[in-house]
Amino acid sequence: MTDFTTYMCQANLIGGAWTGADSGKTIDVTNPATGEVIGTVPNCGADETNRAIAAAAKAFKSFSKTDLLYRVKLLQDLHDALMDNQKSLALLLTTEQGKPLFEAMGEVAISAAYIRWYAEEIRRAKGEIVPAPSAGRQLLVTRHPVGVVAAITPWNFPSSMLARKLGPALAAGCSVVAKPATATPYSGLAWGKLCEEVGYPAGVVNILTGSARAIGGAIMESPDVRKVTFTGSTEIGKQLIRQSADTVKKVSMELGGNAPFIVFDDADLDAAIEGAMIAKFRNMGQTCVCTNRFYVQAGIHDAFVAKLKEAVAALKVGNGAEDGVQQGPMIDMGAVEKVEEFIADATKKGASIVEGGKRHGNGGTYFEPTVVTGATADMQFATEEIFGPLAAVFKFDEEAEAIEAANATDFGLAAYAYTRDVGRVFRLNDALEYGLIGINAGLITTVEAPFGGLKESGMGKEGGSQGLDDYLETKYVCVAGLGS
DSSP, X not given: OOOOGGGOOOSEEETTEEEOOTTXXXXXXXXXXXXXXXXXEEOBOHHHHHHHHHHHHHHHHHHTTSOHHHHHHHXXXXXXXXXXXXXXXXXXXXXXXXXXXXXXXXXXXXXXXXXXXXXXXXXXXXXXXXOOSSTTOEEEEXXXXXXXXXXXXXXXXXXXXXXXXXXXXXXXXXXXXXXXXXXXXXXXXXXXXXXXXXXXXXXXXXXXXXXXXXXXXXXXXXXTEEEEEEESOHXXXXXXXXXXXXXXXXXXXXXXXXXXXXXXXXXXXXXXXXXXXXXXXXXXXXXXXXXEEEEEEHHHHHHHHHHHHHHHHTOOBSOTTSTTXXXXXXSOXXXXXXXXXXXXXXXXXXXXXXXXXXXXXXXXXXXXXXXXXSOOTXXXXXXXXXXXXXXXXXXXXXXXXXXXXXXXXXXXXXXXXXXXXXXXXXXXXXXXXXXXXXXXXXXXXXXXXXXXXXXXXXXXXXXXXXXXXXXXXXXXXXXXXXXX
């Protein structure tokens, strides 16, 4: 088996040095598939964070002035380093997070793709010459790196979420202080070692683990941190937005979701089932763009449920490192109990369990992939994010009814719909209040397109040409006295 310990760093990278917490305290990291402790990471706090910020601020002064082609070459080398070590990085990710190895391989690949994209996109980050209203002047609009960037990332995609933040930051000439999730720190720390290996100067990339409250507090208080990028819960995102006010930081927030998946009578049923399995059960349903609510039109409802039940029953559950496994464990027992709470609430209010519905025989945090029918708007999962392998199926009659139900949430990240009616496609694009919409597709994230939500699902975009915007400041300069 591939050795995943090569990039399993059990120290933090601060100012070019690998170090522990000042207190000597550590945090255990557990494999959710086995319950075994696989290692420890430093339990750092505000003091270590302030040193990391100081190191990043010092490094920014020189790194921000480096040649564009120098930064492009570093990103290209970082892309190659990721792909050269794809298998060991993927196995490390699976070991700490639980997702099947084939999904982890895909995550490392798209992480590398984001890095390559920004190596290319930074060369197109153009300024502008504005026509002057009077003779003898030139009006110039120029773009400059924003400064020290703090990146806070979640446990469900511990590699790709950091790639979407590191890529544009490093491309623009910013330095970074990153805090990966405590549950899955190794995939984040691996980026520090990779950046070091390809030649990033000391202090440009700093990665530390520990208390979210203490590290986050120091980041938000520091005037040296000019930009904060966060992926995580809406609750924490709102706190960070409030805290950003005192130093007027730029913020980008990729927050919670409550994705509807609408299947119309005219849909290709087999394609809809294929898309449903990806959109619902990828990473055991633990993604912000996972389907939360299936709205299926009455004419196709029963056939859809029958096929969905069959597909879900066929999923192989087990340790993600083993061949053929399609569903690994959930991240922790709290996640399991939350799914159980949703199921209990739904069945109490009249829903029926047609597949799964309970903890898996493997024990631990394994849970049976589940399908529930008879879902209604008064059930918890109609408005709360599930974040687990539970498919809730609602029945509807008319298009307008489905759109109204789909939009009846504070969130607006991702939505999906299956239909062969071209006119309906454009009506859905206008009517659905979501930042990402997949029509006849259950997996739509790609580096070339902007990723980000509407309403309480966040602000700012990652990926696409728009993904650079929050890492660049715009300046206007008026040059006068140019007349003869």
